[in-house]
Amino acid sequence: MGPFLQKGTVLRGHPGGAYLFDKDGKLILETQLVNNILVINSSRSNSFNPISSSDSLLIHQRLGHPGNDLASRMVPGVDFSLLDCTFYSLFKAHRLPLQGKFLDALFPLNVIHMDICGPIMLATCVGNKYIFQTINGFSIIRFTFPLKRKYDRLESFVSFKRLVKNQTGRKIREVVSDNGGEFVNSRFTNLFKKFGIDHLVTAPFTPQQNAISERGNRTLLEKIRVLLADYQVPTDWWGAACSMATYLLKRTPILTIGFQAPICKWGKLTSLQFDHLHPFGCTAVMHIPKENRVSKVDLTCSLCMFLDVAEKHHNFSLFDPKSKRIVITHDCNSEDGETFWPTHYSVSTPSPHLSFPDYLLRSTNPTVEPVS
Structure with missing residues (x-):
């Protein structure tokens, strides 16, 4: 005591x-x-x-x-x-809750959220390792650009800027990105000053402030994984899966915009149709034009792998294993329940180095990577 x-x-x-x-x-x-x-x-x-x-x-x-x-x-x-x-x-200090967020977009191109996903360790057939993604804050419509290098992001943004201006007749007012060197540099700063674009950046190590881009990356990657796994397509075809995933996500209703599809709120479509869609990686029967047949007794069709749907018309991108080319055709029938890769192309065979027409190389469609 x-x-x-x-x-x-x-x-x-x-x-x-x-x-x-x-x-x-x-x-x-x-x-x-x-x-x-x-x-x-x-x-x-x-x-x-x-x-x-x-x-x-x-x-x-x-x-x-x-x-x-x-x-x-x-x-x-x-x-x-x-x-x-x-x-x-x-x-024992903890991060404070976020007290605010960037202003909501009131009309198309009011606010554009952008980010880069990657590097993805397994490159595509043409060497792409990154995905540059832009999302419109008004309609949540996304545009994706597979890139070989981070340095190419500025050129992709300029292409995106021209595309959306032609589609909407509007100009981009604000761009939201993280505070990394990918976007906070002299090249982007000069571009934004030239066109009067206000660049809003998040605080360091606070990706929650750019939640639309962060969630967009997650949603896109989840869709890519599902498309590759469903029909057992090798993972180095993720570039083609990215194109198809972008096409599908544009047509998937989102709760935050009143359960509308982004492409409908964007103003490009008034109604959605899905009867032209086929599973990514399924077996497709492509008609061979008579101009491409050697003789009258040649086969009139070829088994291919279904890849993608064209954005503006219902043409299809297919992989032809015989010519090792990506072909664009309107004449094809798909066997939706039949996988192409294990059945008609050896799983152990590495993805081929593909050849393709020059006009596909010059394509500025941000949602299509014709060879991957």
């Missing part, structure tokens, strides 16, 4: 034991007399050591620096409300 009494506590005895009170008259502990020995009754004690309320910092240290409210519950006899623990502030 010596250490307790030195702290100014008061010991009051009774026939069955004793009570120990602090300076303010609060009960610290109760003892019982057992064989002429005072035994502490832990169930009635408000402190477990000879420390008064003035030593709250030491108790806080012994408890491992819990929160003040929690410490008060653990040791009811000690007041922690005025405790200022430096270690607790330094090592």
Whole structure:
């Protein structure tokens, strides 16, 4: 009892034991007399050591620096409300909740959210490792650009800017991106100044402020994985899957815009049709024009892999394993339930280095990567 009494506590005895009170008259502990020995009754004690309320910092240290409210519950006899623990502030600090966000888009091209996804370790057949994605904040419509290098993002943005201006007749007002060097550099800064575009950047290490782009990347990658896995297409065809995923996501209703499809709110379509769609990677039967047949007894069709649908008309992109080319055709029938790769093309065979027409190379359609 010596250490307790030195702290100014008061010991009051009774026939069955004793009570120990602090300076303010609060009960610290109760003892019982057992064989002429005072035994502490832990169930009635408000402190477990000879420390008064003035030593709250030491108790806080012994408890491992819990929160003040929690410490008060653990040791009811000690007041922690005025405790200022430096270690607790330094090592248990948390991020503050976001108090605001960038302004919502009120019309097309009011706000454009953009980001780069990658590098994707397994490059496509033509060497693409990145996906540059822009999302319109008004309609949530997205445009994707597979890139070989991050450096190519500026050229892709310029192509996107021209495309959407021709489609809507409007100009881009604001662009939202992260604070990384991909977009915060002299090349983009000069471009934004030239066209009067306001560039809004997120705080460092705060991707939540650009939630539309971050969520857009996640949604796009999830769709790509599903398309590749469903018909067992090798992963280095992710570029073609990206094109098909973009086409589908433009036509998938979104709750945040009133369960409308982005392409409908964008104004390009008034209604949706899905009867022309086929599963990515399924077997397609392509008609061979008579101009491409050597003799009259040649086969009139060829088995191909279905890849994509053209954006403006229902032409199809197919992979022809015989010529190892990506072909564009309108005359094809798809076997929707039959996989192409394991059935008609060996899984162990690496994806071929494809050849394709020059006009496909010059295509500026951001949703199509004809060879991948």
